[in-house]
Amino acid sequence: MKKVGFHLVVDAWDAPSDLLNDPERIRQGILEAIAVGDATLIDLCVHQFSPHGVTATATLAESHIAIHTWPEYGYFAVDVFFCGKGKPAKAIEHLQKVLQAKSVDVKEIERGFPMSKKFEQPSHSIYQGIV
C-alpha cells in the first residue's frame, strides 16, 4: 500500500456543554492544536448553530481538522487527517484537554491506495510519467 497519511477519527464525550457551545473557545483550541501538531493553517471556518452546537473546519497544508459538537449530549466528533509531517495525536490530545472530554474513542485509519507496478519505484518525473 502507498500510504499518504494518517487519519484519526475521534468520538469524545463526557464533556462540559458550555465549552462545546463556545465558538471562540473552539476556534482558539483548534489554532492551538494546529500549533501543537506542527501543522500549517490555510483556512478556518467556525460556525455556531441555533439553538446550540458548533462546527469548525480547518483546511491545512497537511489536510484537515474538523470538529462538530453536540452540547446537548456533552459529545463532540473530531477528525484529524495529516499527510506528510505533523503530529496528529498531539493535536487530538490538545483538543480533548481543551474541551475536557473524560471519555474518547480513537480510530486510526491509514489513508492511501494499493501499490501498483507504476508506483513501486517513484522518481522525480513520476508526475509527468502518468499524465
Added chain:
Amino acid sequence: MKKVGFHLVVDAWDAPSDLLNDPERIRQGILEAIAVGDATLIDLCVHQFSPHGVTATATLAESHIAIHTWPEYGYFAVDVFFCGKGKPAKAIEHLQKVLQAKSVDVKEIERGFPMSKKFEQPSHSIYQGIV
C-alpha cells in the same frame, strides 16, 4: 450507542491526474455533490498546492466534506460526514464519477458515543438537564 451521523472515509485511485489538479472542477464537483446529497453549504475552501495537488473543505449544516488530491498518484481521499438528513453515499458516488476514479475503497463509520442512562429517554429539555 447514540448515533449522531454517518462518516464515509473513501480512498479513490486510478483517476486522471489533470482532473485531480483542477481546483475549479473540484469546486464545481463538490457543489454538485452537496446538492445531490441533499446537504446545505456553510463555507467552502478550495486550495491549490504547488507544484500539484488540491485540497477542498466544505463546512456543511450536516457536518463536512473534505477532499485531498495527489495528482502524481492518480489518487484522492474524500471524507463525507453527514449527521441528520442527507445522502452521503450519493455525494461520494458523484465525486467518484466527476473525478473518474476507476477504483475506490469506502469505509463506513458510525459516529456517536455509548448511551448512558442520562440519554436513554431524551426530552425537549435535555439540553438544560445536563448543563
